[in-house]
Amino acid sequence: MSTTLAPGEVHLATSLAEATAMLAELGKDGEAIAGGTWTMRAAQRHDVPRRAYVALRRLPELHGIVPGDPVDVGALSTHTELAAVDARPAFECVRSAARQSAFPQVRNVATVGGNINAIGFPEADLVPALLAAEAQLELHSPEGNEVVALADYLTSRDARPAGELITRVRVPAPSHRRSAFERLTVRTTGEYPIVNVAVSADISDGVVRTARIAVGSVEPVAKLCSAATELVGRAADDRTVTEAVGEAVAAELTPRNGRDAPAWYRTAVLPALIRRALARLTTDSD
Incomplete structure (x- = not known):
């Protein structure tokens, strides 16, 4: 196909094939747009505007x-x-x-x-x-x-x-899996989290069989942390283990500085958020 959109024009795609073909032809000059909450703040990030945008809401x-x-x-x-x-x-x-x-x-x-x-x-x-x-x-x-x-x-x-x-x-949503999420914010920054944490564990007979811990807003990209394996084989409500895991996760990460919080602060608050999220696995009702 030939793309003839004017600079900054938004094309409302009518099929998935049309949307992907147009984006492929535009390359770095094009961008898909849905809710637009990220695209509308492009100028604040000093991003170069795309030549054209392909709207997806009709697909x-x-x-x-x-x-x-x-x-x-x-x-x-x-x-x-x-x-x-x-x-x-x-x-x-x-x-x-x-x-x-x-x-x-x-x-x-x-x-x-x-x-x-x-x-x-x-x-x-x-x-x-x-x-x-x-x-x-x-x-x-x-x-x-x-x-x-x-x-x-x-x-x-x-x-x-x-x-x-x-x-x-x-x-995936197996019946034996539980999960929880925690975040810490500073209201004046628009409710962006200083740290956000998600945990997921497969639990049977009160024992953790598999576990995953992911941390966001500390490094430039959210990360799965290997310290979650320390939970495996232990009682799901073992608070001694969760204390140690929180510290181990913090030690894995290289925190970033930002206008909302310095690097050291993200590391300092992270263990408490992890402990809180892990506690939810056994205290929240189905």
Whole structure:
């Protein structure tokens, strides 16, 4: 196809094939747009405006949430929609992250796909929640479909091929899995978190069988922390272990300085947030 959009023009795509083909042709001169909450702040980040934008809101493949195992989430699902999903405790970290993020006006339009793809936005709340929940992404491009783990996607996010779109996000929700999310904010910065933490654990007979801890807003990109393995084989309510794990996670990270908080402060508050999130695994009701 030939793209004839004027500079700064927004094209409302009518099919997934049209959207991906147009984005592939535009390359770095184009950008997909959904809720627009990240794109509208581009000038504040000193980003160069794109020659054209491809709006995705009319694409049915990117809408809708289907609870189950896994929970099947359309990439254009908003934070408000995610917060209202009736799903198993395995999904609680995602639901809680969506519910606490930003302001209601933002939650009503900001999308899960946009949150995942917001490069340069370490404060994104859904990303650590989805990492802890072992989310898988369904991708579509002119070359076809692909399914990748979110953890793998983030390592190559800066270099993904033009024309590729996240269409669905799938979150495993086995009955024995529990999860939780915590964040610390400073209201004057627009409710961005200084630190956000998500935990997920498979628990049977009161013992942790697998565990994942993801931390956001401390490093430039949310990260899964290997210290979570220290929980495996231990009682889920063992407070001595959770104390040690919080300190071990903090030691894994290289915190960033920011206008909202210095690096040392992010490290200092992180263990307490992890302990609080881990405590929720055994105290929150189904």
